[in-house]
Amino acid sequence: MKVLIIGNGIAGMSAAIEAAELDDEVILVSPVQSERTQSVMAAEGINAVVDTAEEDSVVWHANHTLESGCFLEKEEDVRNLCEKAPEHLKWLDEMGVLFDRNEDDTWKVKASGGQSRKRTVYSGNSIGKQIVTAMTQKCLEYEIKGKIEKKIGLYFYSALIQDEKCYGALFYNPESKMLIPVYADAVICATGGMNKLYGKTTGSELNDGYVTGKLFLQGVQLRNLEFIQYYPTTVQRGNKRVIISESVRSEGWRLYYKNRSHSVYFMEEKYGTEGNLMSRDLVAREIAMCPGQVYLENAKESIPVTPAIHFFMGGIKVDGMHQTNIAGLYAVGEAASKYHGANCLGGNSLMTAVHSGRTAAHAVHEGQGQPMCEELFVPYVEHEQEKIDRIEQMSEYRGKYSATATLRKLMKIMSYGMDLIRDGEVLQDSIYALDSSLNELRTFPIDPMVSVYENYRLYPMAVLGKATLMSAVERRESRGAHFRKDFPSEKAEFMKCSVAEFKDEKIRIYFEQESGEKGGAVR
Ligand SMILES: Cc1cc2nc3c(=O)[nH]c(=O)nc-3n(C[C@H](O)[C@H](O)[C@H](O)COP(=O)(O)OP(=O)(O)OC[C@H]3O[C@@H](n4cnc5c(N)ncnc54)[C@H](O)[C@@H]3O)c2cc1C
Structure with a gap:
């Protein structure tokens, strides 16, 4: 199998290493080296019930995860995560991650964010750096063996999707100004959260939500966007x-x-x-x-x-094997919405990054793959390259439009609307304000003062913003990290996940029901 992995944080590298161990061929793409991803910032630790845990069990870990997520997640998936967590830690240990140890050489554990039990294994104050360093080294070993090919310096442009099947992705190279198609049997999206859409957050500015927004426009379903920690x-x-x-x-x-x-x-x-x-x-x-x-x-x-x-519980909707609604397209790590429901326990996000990456690599390995059909996308790639060339040719043009001002407006709208304390009227006003930016962005204005990427990312980011605000409007209750001043209590009728869909140029929000019945809002 040939696997294309987009993003080289802990989730992307977990998928890459697992796929290489399964003898699959990996292409790992990112604009930056792993050492510059958000994963490096993780400080506190990673959760698993290990032998030294006091008064804890895998059952407790799963129960706490389900409870903190306000019971929105599928129990089977969460139990599976918690059962496999100790094995994932051993995998990291064997890879060379230096966890803090007791005198008897067992791992030290502590209780972190929102937990009464000591189940967080740590490496001083730099768990992310330790894991990224060990994984980067492991990837290098597989690069030398020819199992992993790294392509650094490329930005995602779009997925290559036809008839609800994904055949690869298109990347923008800011050096050559060219779009580069990469075809594969399966694509794993590991592109992190949506930080830049909100301006100042604790996370990486590189994670701007563009990939999630673009995939949404291409028909990929999103889930639980209103839950932001x-x-x-x-x-x-x-x-x-x-x-x-x-x-x-x-x-x-x-x-x-x-x-x-x-x-x-x-x-x-x-x-x-x-x-x-x-x-x-x-x-x-x-x-x-x-x-x-x-x-x-x-x-x-x-x-x-x-x-x-700090953390996005919402993102790309996936099934238990991390497959999206598009065949051949998977999502992992913070880019995916899975396990955390309405809120995430401190230390669980790193464990889900590892677990989801490895799970998706297995699913790809056991799957059918896609027949290569490069010629199918030639007209599309040429057409999109013309658009890029047009932006390049505008470098002398001095118009009134400012991409920087539009981005600032977007960030202001999103951080105001999706504040800690939310309100229906404020959310509606934010949607109206965003609509005026969307109307402008639909005409594909160009600002020659910023890069090509900074021009083309704005429309998908704004659409993602609107889907997020709409999800928050539709959840007329308070649950987990979503607090509505006008609906301050939890309601049984909303014990469901919100789903966002883009069809016929419209965003649709509905709540997932066992029966598959759909209601909700369309704009
Ligand atoms: C300050 C801080 C401390 C934290 N501490 C902890 C902790 O102690 N324990 C814990 O469990 N969790 C912690 N977290 C959360 C945790 O670090 C993240 O959830 C996790 O690292 C996400 O990993 P990831 O691989 O999914 O994404 P990331 O590490 O964010 O990687 C995203 C990848 O996508 C790539 N990418 C982004 N945009 C594009 C694009 N347009 N085109 C192509 N590629 C793109 C990036 O280059 C990067 O390679 C912390 C988070 C922060 C911000």
């Missing part, structure tokens, strides 16, 4: 929000705001002595509701903190 305590550094680890609160740091001359320890006042240790989304929401700037303090210092977008 905010990290409660972050500080601004340049264009990013940097997290202040939750563990400082278990070491005695306290949250407060100032009311004239005195400090209000709002979490302790509302939830008692354990108030500062409450779950991620609850603390984030309480901070958002405070009347003034919130600070985190210990005996020596006091730091102003703000919640910021």
Whole structure:
């Protein structure tokens, strides 16, 4: 089998290594080297119930994952993830990941974000860096053996889809200004979250949602877009929000705001002595509701903190083997919506990146593959290349349109509409505001002052933004990370996943029901 993997973070590399181990041929594509992906930023650890776990079990891990996701996920898939997690850790260990160890050489474990049990295995404060380093080395070994071919410096342009089957993908090379088709038996999309759509988040700016937005326009279904996790305590550094680890609160740091001359320890006042240790989304929401700037303090210092977008539970809809609704197209890692439901336990996202990558590689290996039909896409590739050439030829043109201003507007609309505390009217207003940008972007305006990629990414990003806002409008309840001021409680009728579909130039949102019956909104 020939497998094309887009994205070389932990999910993409897990898929690549597993596929190479299965003796499949891998092409791994990314604009940057693995060392620059968001995966490197992961700090706290990765979840699995290991031998040293105290008062824990795989059943508990699965139950906590299902509960934190507000029971939106399929139980079988979550149990499978938690059962396989210890084996995935051994796989990483054998690959050379340096986990912190006890004196008897067993792995150290701690409790992280939203968990009462110690099931997070860690590597000091740099779990992501450790895993990426070991995986990069492993990929290199397979490159030398000719099993993995890396193509760095290429940006995804579109998937090569015909009759609901995927045959490969088209990439843009900013050096040669050329579109490059890559054909394969299967494509695994491992392109991370949608951070850039919201401006300043804790994650990588490289993950802009373009790939997800473009695939959506090409008929790929998305799911649970309204569920976005905010990290409660972050500080601004340049264009990013940097997290202040939750563990400082278990070491005695306290949250407060100032009311004239005195400090209000709002979490302790509302939830008692354990108030500062409450779950991620609850603390984030309480901070958002405070009347003034919130600070985190210990005996020596006091730091102003703000919640910021951290993790996307929503993304590309996949089945238990990570296949999308398009044959031959798979999605893994943070790009896929799976396992986390309405909220994600700290440490689970890295485990799902590894698990989903390996699962998809197996599914591809056992699948049928697609017959190569390169000639089918020749007219399409030529047509799209003409569009790229047109942008290039406009380099002297000085019009009024600014892609940078449009992106800023998009980010402002999205962060306002999809704030921690949401409201139906604000969400509707955000959709109207986004519609005016979409009308402009539909005419394919060109800004010669920015790169070709920065021009062509905006329309799919805006469509993805609209689908997200519509999903949040349609979920008329509060559940997990989605909090609606106008519908503050959870409703049994919404114990379903939202699905977004793009058909006949319209976005449709519906809620997944066992019967397959669909209702919902179309715009
Ligand atoms: C600060 C921080 C700390 C975290 N700490 C933890 C933790 O301790 N434990 C935990 O479990 N989780 C943690 N997470 C979450 C976790 O790191 C991510 O969910 C996980 O690393 C995602 O991996 P991924 O491979 O799916 O995506 P990424 O690592 O984001 O990789 C995405 C890939 O897609 C590529 N790509 C993007 N756009 C394009 C494009 N247009 N064309 C082609 N390729 C593209 C990128 O180059 C990259 O290769 C943390 C996240 C952050 C931000």
